[in-house]
Amino acid sequence: MSGPVPPALPLSAAPPLRALWHRAEPRHRRHAAFAALMSFVNKVFDIAPELLIGAAVDVVVNAESSFVGRLFGVEDRVDQLSILVAITAVAWILESVTEYLAVLNWRNLAQELQHDVRMDAYRHVQDLEVAHFEDQTSGGLMTILNEDVNQLERFLDMGPHRIITMAANVVLIGVTFFVISPLLMALSFLPIPVIVAGSIVYQRRLEPRYAAVRRAAGLIGDALTNGLGGVATIKAFTAEEREVERVGTDSHRYLATNQAAIRWSAAFSPLIRAAVLAGFVMTLLVGGRAALRGDLAVGLFSVLVYMTQRLLWPLTDLGETLDLYQRAMASLRRIFGLLEAEPTILPGAAELPTPVRGDVRFEDVHFAYSPDGTAVLSGISLHVPAGETHAIVGATGSGKSTIVKLLLRLYEPTAGRILLDGTPIDELTFASLRGAMGFVAQDVFLFHGTVRENLTYGRLDADDAALHRAAALAEAAGFVEAMPHGYDTVVGERGQKLSGGQRQRLTIARALLRDPAVLVLDEATSAVDNETEAAIQRSIDRVSHSRTTIVIAHRLFTIRHADRIHVMEAGRLVEAGTHDELVARGGLYAALWRVQTGDTDPSDVEVA
Structure with a gap:
């Protein structure tokens, strides 16, 4: 038959x-x-x-x-x-x-x-x-x-x-x-x-x-x-x-x-x-x-x-x-x-040429969380040249973190494309794309285990010298070495035995240990005190010179020295330039800056 x-x-x-x-x-x-x-x-x-x-x-x-x-x-x-x-x-x-x-x-x-x-x-x-x-x-x-x-x-x-x-x-x-x-x-x-x-x-x-x-x-x-x-x-x-x-x-x-x-x-x-x-x-x-x-x-x-x-x-x-x-x-x-739940985001087959330069480009990118949902991003086009530090700022809900999720291919654009070193990221293997990036999320996550196990999570073959160097760059070495068991100290589930600032510094060290071509920081200083923020900022300044750095910022003080700042509103890029250029322009960024420096009434503008 x-x-x-x-x-x-x-x-x-x-x-x-x-x-x-x-x-x-x-x-x-x-x-x-x-x-x-x-x-x-x-x-x-x-x-x-x-x-x-x-x-x-x-x-x-x-x-x-x-x-x-x-x-x-x-x-x-x-x-x-x-x-x-x-x-x-x-x-x-x-x-x-x-x-x-x-x-x-x-x-x-x-x-x-x-x-x-x-x-x-x-x-x-x-x-x-x-x-x-x-x-x-x-x-x-x-x-x-x-x-x-x-x-x-x-x-x-x-x-x-x-x-x-x-x-x-x-x-x-x-x-x-x-x-x-x-x-x-x-x-x-x-x-x-x-x-x-x-x-x-x-x-x-x-x-x-x-x-x-x-x-x-x-x-x-x-x-x-x-x-x-x-x-x-x-x-x-x-x-x-x-x-x-x-x-x-x-x-x-x-x-x-x-x-x-x-x-x-x-x-x-x-x-x-x-x-x-x-x-x-x-x-x-x-x-x-x-x-x-x-x-x-x-x-x-x-x-x-x-x-x-x-x-x-x-x-x-x-x-x-x-x-x-x-x-x-x-x-x-x-x-x-x-x-039977099939993944809808599948890896490509291409590998990035080495060494990875870290040139990031968004070309007319649109995104909505569902086909019939409200657009979260509309026509985003931006270019982050290799080795530069770019910041993305804007009011809550403006779509800043969504840009990072799209870059990591945690979500797929509904239109447009994103390129890394000239290669569309949907053509890259996940290992090649995400292996070129170090990601520090706003929602800090540490696994139950030792400091060493958490830091080497993205690079299991790292030796002690590389481990200590990454911790020093993130200004985490001091408090880690002061612990009773040093790098073998157990941090508890989600790092509950550490302070918020300590957890944040360890996540930065974890990202740096990979020596990524692109460092992505999503609100990395939004939930820390001033002293910790200053320490994290010093770390960012040190490590950003040798790699592409994309910073999603809540506090504008931390990104005022960025090579370029992109300002978002309601899913669109409305301004771009250096800190001085944007302040002089008197637009949305200038209004946000005045609010955070105390030069205006916060009710005059929606705070980032």
Whole structure:
């Protein structure tokens, strides 16, 4: 049959286990195949003792004419029983060995898959553009990357082993029943369609309920993440009880949603037990009468009684297995939904010629955060020659920081283009573009770790000499070396053990350690005291001579010596020139300068 190949289903639309199988590596598939084989063989040896029990009863009842006696040519019943004991011992040993191998391999596979799925999802998240995170909550993403992946692991840990052994149990015992008594097979197997139909119905009923459970888990993850991240603000406003109540509301919603799913899941086991009882009664009643009439050997009747229990009783675990399965499938759909979020900003293939000069050019750049949104930038054209220091100033919301985000390709222009050393930045690899830049954000971020680990984050191969030089240029060496452990001092999450000025200086040192061709400072002195601002300004003055420097400024004092100052208003460049030229021109920049120097009433102009 020929023709066009139909498009593949999205991961979240395809059956989750099938999608997981297709994503698995060949080694994982081989691992799963071996584990499945061990599960099947384990069930073969697991039901062997029931057959041997029937053979033992046959030996006691029929003596030398027993099946074992005829098979091995042994008349003495003690010798026959000794043979059965030896076979039983071998079966138990092999059953134990295969169970060990099956469980070991399934659990190892569960660990490997949960690791790979988590890393695939986290790597994919890292490839997504910044705009994606603005539409997501960190708590929701954490729930997917952690709890949802763990739900998958819990199912894979023992779920497949149980399902395979249950299926093998039904097949092997069905064959045994058919050989001994087709009538009893039909009667004993009557409950199985009820169990299968009940499983299908419950699976459909449970699926939306566990999807709701995972959504509720995401909401409580959001609440906990926000509460822990904002603990200082919570305490400052004495809002501890209010936060506890808020988390309590989300936690109670999760509790209620989970309990609703559990009510359905828990009702499944009694249904199976009733079906098991029906099958067991039929074997006892019909098989017992046949044995009393002499139509069925007593040994074979014993085998069937034990086999009936062995057939149906393990199915009582189906409810718990189904519960684990539905939780895992709901989690897998959320994971695959995340993996389907495609990045819209893709790297180019070009590399910047070395050495990078740092010539930056914006050509008629327009930008809006959404296709139908308000324009944030309109017709921005500016040129920053290599080695010069340029500042961008303007009122809050004028679009200053957006220019930096576009330069780093955290966002994509809706029109126009941006060039670095004459190459459009959308043609460059991310490593080439961002590797040529050192970025210091207004929102300072330090990782939990040592000072050394934070400074070398962008240049792992930096030696101590380079590290100390960058710290000295940023005027951070003094306070770092005064710490008890110097560069090995742990700064805490987000650098909470340091002052705001210290954190800011470390981020400047981190950027300088890369020795970037372009240094970008986004409001680097907006949240520091005068002394720290003066120190940071001295650092900027020292390092800006040898590289292109773009400064987004809040305080005009810090950029008055820039080679050129660009003034923005409502997403447009309205003025450009040196400090003296702009002050003399008497425009927007001059008004902002008068406000900050106290020469005019601040109400006369919107303050930057």
